Amino acid sequence: MVTQVAFIWEGPLLFTKLFEDCGHSCELVTPQLLAAPFFRRKLHGVIIPAGFASPDHCRILTALRAISPRIERFINEGGTLLAFGAGWNHPQAYDWLPVPVTYQYGFAQELLGSNGRHPYARIIEDGDETVSIDGTLNDVPNGEEHVILSAPQGPVLVQVPYGKGRIVITSLHEYPSRHFIRDLYTGGGEGLL
Incomplete structure (x- = not known):
């Protein structure tokens, strides 16, 4: 089964090649496209690359906040959201x-x-x-139950079930393994973004 994955970013990313090499169909979704009333996609996954909260790097955070109800619906319906580290000193980045x-x-x-x-x-x-x-993740609901990997300073990979879907957040600042990318959507559903 080919999974449909959207990368939310402002322009093309080499990162998508890794996911495509693992059998996923990737689509770039820009903040402008997210704001368009006609944009609707049935997807298995949504990926937010590292550095999304850095105002010097991109304008993704504003777009994510604007569509937060759509993101919640997507996850609740069965989609998997994978977010990487915010890359900026902003505790409320998520x-x-x-x-x-x-x-x-x-x-x-x-x-x-x-x-x-x-x-x-x-x-x-x-x-x-x-x-x-690039940081640690704190105040995760049900704390230890959802923490998968930790550094001495705190959690760096968490998975939180939500509705029929799941939220996966990691502050690892390097490419994920192919094993992880292949396993990410195993048993997962899809949702409308």
Whole structure:
């Protein structure tokens, strides 16, 4: 099954090539397109790349806040949202999500700990001992239950079920493994964005 995935960003990304190589059909969705009343897509996944909250980098955060009800509906209907690190010192960078999560900005190279054998823990390439992070995720609903990977400073990969879908947030500042990309939509549904 080919999964339909949308990347919300202002222009083309090389990042989409990795997802396409793993069998996903990718579409770039710009903030202007998101704001258009005619834009509606049935998707398996929505991906928000790293640095989305940096005002020097892009204008994605404003668009995400404007369409937060659509994002909530998409996840609730069965879609999977994958958001990377905000990349800016803004604790409320994820306030457009239907669940509370705060963000503590800070680049570091860390050895991560895993909470159990969750398949998403395979986001890191086999053999990688330390990874780059751009911050930690705090105030996650039901805390430890949803934390998959942690640095000494706090969580860096969480998965929160929401309705029929799920929210996956990571502050890892490097490409995810192919294992993770393939597993991300296993057993998932789709939603209307």
